[in-house]
Amino acid sequence: MPEIKYFYTCLELWGSFFANAVAIYLYLSKSVIRKQYRTLGALELIVGVMLFFDAVAWFFRGVPGPVVHSILIASNYITILCNAFLPVAVMAYTVYSVEKEYRTHRMLMVVTGIGAFNGLFYMIAQSRNFIFSIDPVTNLYHRGAGFGIWSALILLETAGTIVYLTIKREHIEKRRFIVIMSFVILPLIASVLQIFIYGFSLSNIAIIIASAILFGQAVNSNTRTLVEQTIFIENQEKILEDLRTQIALSQIKPHFLYNALNSIYVLCDQDPPKAKKLINNLSEYLRTDIGSIGTGKTISFEKELDHTNVYLEIEKARFGDRFVVEYDIEVADFNIPPLTIQPLVENAVKHGVCKKSPSDPGVITIRTEQGYGFVKIIIADNGVGFDLAKYNAMDKSSTDKIGIANVRDRLKILENSEMNVFSEPGKGTTVEIIIPNKDK
Known part of the structure; x- marks a missing residue:
């Protein structure tokens, strides 16, 4: 039946390709499942070679001539030899499909040994x-x-593969277990039938179907694993960012307290009553508000402004009339991260x-605008200002840069917030913070 002959030839050539x-x-x-991909690649390669030479055998089947005779001997020889090593490749893929901590290689060694014996016996x-x-x-x-x-x-x-699959079924992804078992069972059933039905490549047809299913499941598994890892990495990045936030807070709190206490220390000699008053203000601030700093959550603008004013009272007591503070608060009903304004005001002072x-008294302006x-x-x-180019070239760990860097870290709590710094030597510095206002 020439139609059957050419049908199998085309089918197996397509399967080989x-x-x-x-x-x-x-x-x-x-791939994130590299060993599984490599072992499956070896399996598919054996299938491709086997199907190609079987297609050649089908194409030249019954064609007379000594050259064709040699081609048929070689093509059938390679096709059948591939059958000795295909189960070994399936077994290897099965082993690497098992969860790593439950994976064992003893059965793979046994099946490999049987495969090597079969190859030698066949030759x-x-x-x-x-x-x-x-x-x-x-x-x-x-x-x-x-x-x-x-x-x-x-x-x-x-x-051997069936036994191993059965033993390790609880430690293999359910879909993977089903498709591997189908790759084993379908050709097995076809091979048994082929013993009694001569002239039809039932086992190869089953292998073509099963290998396509096996590949599809592997790609699907790899895609799902990639998605899961991407989500995991994003979560880890968020956790890491939160950790950086807490570290920044841990740096800011002692920094603020050190500067405040140092200023009060100076006043103890210059004006003890004023120093006493400032200690009382600072202790009240610490008692009522310092807890909000360590939470990593936002606080009201009014509360942050109160924190800043405590600091400014201390510095005004120390520096007298060296500077004045002007306020132009257009809007105050919004939240910001704690210790956002105070470090910037401290930079303006220091x-x-x-x-x-x-x-030449200085002027510090704190202003809000509704956009x-x-x-x-x-x-x-309107202080001395600084060279922005030199500032940007400084190391992040520089003490002159840590205040602004910490505020930038604080602002990451709020999505889409930003901070811009403008300065010019001799003319002063301006820092703008833009906070998204979802209510507007």
Whole structure:
């Protein structure tokens, strides 16, 4: 029946092309299940080679001629030899499909040993045409007396995979277990049927179908694993960012307290009653509000402004008339991260207005503006200013840069917030903070 002959030829050539393309893809693609992809690639490669040479055998089947006779012997020889190593590849893929902590290789070694024996037995037996023969006149394939023994040895290899699959079924992804079992069972059933039905490549048809299912499941598993890892990494990045936030807070709190207490220390000699009053203010601030700093949550703008005013009272008591503070609060009903304004005002005092001549009082302005969908906070001073290019080139750990860097970290609590710094030597510094206002 020439139609059957050419049908199987085309079917197996297509199957060979698909399996080899899949093998190349699995070897070259980047995967989070690398060992599974590599072992599946080896399996698909064996399938591709086996199907190609079986297609050649089908195409030249019954075509007379000595050259065709040699082609048929070689193609059938390779096709059947591939059957000895295919169960080993299936077994390897099965092993690497098991969860790592439950994975064992003893059965793989057993199946590999049986496969090696089968390959050696086949090469020796076929030297006497014990497995198959090709009629030199008709160029038709005939099973040999040892075909049944050969098939039994292949079944023995396959049995090892079935046993291992059964033992480890609880530690293999359910879908993976089903498709591997189908790859084992479908060709096995087809092989048994083929013992009694001659002239049809039932086992190869089953292998084509099963290998396509196996590949599809592997790609699906890899995709799901990639998605899960992406989500895990995003969660870890969020946790890491929160940790950085807490570290920044742990740096800011002692920094603020050290500066406040140092200023009060100076006043203890200059003006003890004022120092006493400031200690009382600071203790009240610590008692009522310091807890909000360590939470990593936002607080009301009014509360943050109160924190800042406590600091400014301390510094005003120390520096006298060296600077004044002006307020222009257009909007106050919004939240910001704790210790957002105070470090910037501290920079304005320490590195801005107080570096000017005592005869030239400085001005610090704290202003808020309502925008469409956002609130802008502006902290400006007419102090000595600085070179932004040199500042940006400084190391992040520099003490002159840590205050602004910590505020930037604080602002990450609020999505889409930003901070811009403008400064010019001799003219002062302006810091703008933009806070999204979802109520607007």
